[in-house]
Amino acid sequence: YKPTLLIFDEHGDVLFGNTGPVAEELLQNNQLHLQDEKSVEQITLRHGDKFYVVKRKLESNTQTIGWVVLLSPEKEIARSTEELKLLAIMLGSLGLLGWVVIYLLTRKLSEPIKDVADAAKQIVTGNYDIHFQKNVKEKEIYELIHSFKDMTDRLRQLELMRTELLAGVTHELKTPVTSISGLVQAVRDEIVTGEESKEFLEICAKETNRLQKMVEDLLDFNTYAMGDMKVSKELLNMNELIQEITHQWLIVQEEDSVKLTTLLPEQSITAATDPLRVQQILYNLLNNAKQAVVGNGTIEVSLSGHEREIRIDVQDSGTGIPEEERHLIFERFFRGKQKKHKVRGLGLGLPFSRMMAKSLGGDLQLKQSSDAGTTFTIVLPK
Ligand SMILES: Nc1ncnc2c1ncn2[C@@H]1O[C@H](COP(=O)(O)OP(=O)(O)O)[C@@H](O)[C@H]1O
Ligand SMILES: [Mg+2]
Incomplete structure (x- = not known):
């Protein structure tokens, strides 16, 4: 059975609608009770099938001119609620799936970023030996990791240079001082005499000059590095x-x-x-x-x-x-x-x-x- 629409005139005759076996039976048994005020009614047919009857009186200037009646088998209504349920379940699972996808995606994106953050913490403690998971496919994150690596390499280099620099500068300044003191000592203790001692002092003077020049350079550089350099064009x-x-x-x-x-x-x-x-x-x-x-x-x-x-x-x-x-x-x-x-x-x-x-x-x-x-x-x- 399917839902059926019927339109009656004021005498109760069918004006429009497919009067199938159901409607026929209802009409024969006079079960529609058109005059009744109730708008929804449940009717049981002979075979035991249950039907819902929905009716509405048509009025013009307080005069009844007919009725519209909708007959719908109960099963049909039950089925549509079932369909609704199914739809709700489908929508629900779709929403859930969406959440799962978003969760997985954020995890996939946030993990490399977390790695970078951890690496940054590691660098703060002075450890430049960092490793990242290799196969990152997202372009932006790949770039982030790469620039981070470059930065780390540069930092490592600077750190190394800083250590070397101190050792280097100390060494550069110490070497002439050592040689000067050795030469002066030799002259003072008269290990060398005459022309030779003069030569020794000559070398001393040269070394002292070089030392002076280096110290000057160091001082100059520091002065200029701090402020603008003066030029007169x-x-x-x-x-x-x-x-x-x-x-x-x-x-x-x-x-x-x-x-x-x-x-x-x-x-x-x-x-x-x-x-x-x-x-x-x-x-x-x-x-x-x-x-x-x-x-x-x-x-x-x-x-x-x-x-x-x-x-x-x-x-x-x-x-x-x-x-x-x-x-x-x-x-x-x-x-x-x-x-x-x-x-x-x-x-x-x-x-x-x-x-x-x-x-x-x-x-x-x-x-x-x-x-x-x-x-x-x-x-x-x-
Ligand atoms: N003309 C050059 N030929 C080869 N290497 C050079 C030349 N000029 C500079 N360098 C390199 O660059 C470095 C830095 O030069 P510089 O700043 O003048 O320092 P320094 O001369 O005290 O080593 C040098 O140690 C050297 O290795
Ligand atoms: Mg030079």
């Missing part, structure tokens, strides 16, 4: 300035194993800059170059003018800077592995020179380096 003929500086540098060099050439453009270049600072930078670069070349190497200083800037290249035919050290050479106190054991120094030349170039409005860059030599470029504004 003046308009200069750069060709003349470079010529003068290289000439002066060459005079001081004792041995003439090193060949220095200067390449200047035909037309003079003028720039507003501080000659003393340019000299300091060039001296640092030239000293480094000289220390890098072995035997009869060459150094070449070349000046060139560009649209907005001038460039001074200092090229040497030295040993070059190993690839893995190139990004470190401008760090304070960094010293190359090879050089550390050969030449004394504090590792402040390049960082200090770069600081000076920047305070002049320019920069100092490593242009190239290979085992055939190295080129540094000083860039200055015009």
Whole structure:
């Protein structure tokens, strides 16, 4: 049986509707009780099937003009409530599933982040040895972990450099002091006499000078690192300035194993800059170059003018800077592995020179380096 809609006129005759066997039986037995005021009624048929009858009187100007009756088998109603139940269960489980998915997803995302947070705590305690789960697929988290790793590596490097620096500086300062005291003692105790003692004192004077120079560098660097560097610019003929500086540098060099050439453009270049600072930078670069070349190497200083800037290249035919050290050479106190054991120094030349170039409005860059030599470029504004 299906629900049936019936419309009656005022006499109780069927106007519209499919009078199936159910309706027929009800009409025959006069079970519809149209005149009754009750709007919902339960009726039991002969076979025992239960039906609900819903009826509504149609009125026009208080006159009854008919009835609308809906017959619905009880089973049908029960079935629809069952369907509703099923729907509710389905919706419920769908919601639950949603929660589970969200939970799993957040866990998957939050776990690597938690790892990073734990690693950060670990670093605070000074332990830089951290490991992350490898297969993270989410791009953002992958990037986070990677930058974190880079940061850790950098921190580790700085920490290492800090320790090495202290040891290095102490060593650099201690060595000349030890040799001076030994030499002086030898002269005082008259172990050496005459010409030889004079020579000893000569070496002492040189060592003292070097020591003084290093202490000055250290103090200068600290002063400049804290505040702005003072520069006094003046308009200069750069060709003349470079010529003068290289000439002066060459005079001081004792041995003439090193060949220095200067390449200047035909037309003079003028720039507003501080000659003393340019000299300091060039001296640092030239000293480094000289220390890098072995035997009869060459150094070449070349000046060139560009649209907005001038460039001074200092090229040497030295040993070059190993690839893995190139990004470190401008760090304070960094010293190359090879050089550390050969030449004394504090590792402040390049960082200090770069600081000076920047305070002049320019920069100092490593242009190239290979085992055939190295080129540094000083860039200055015009
Ligand atoms: N011209 C060069 N050729 C090869 N290595 C260089 C050159 N200039 C600098 N370096 C490297 O860069 C490091 C840092 O240089 P610098 O700051 O001047 O310190 P220092 O000269 O006291 O070692 C050096 O220890 C050396 O390893
Ligand atoms: Mg140096």
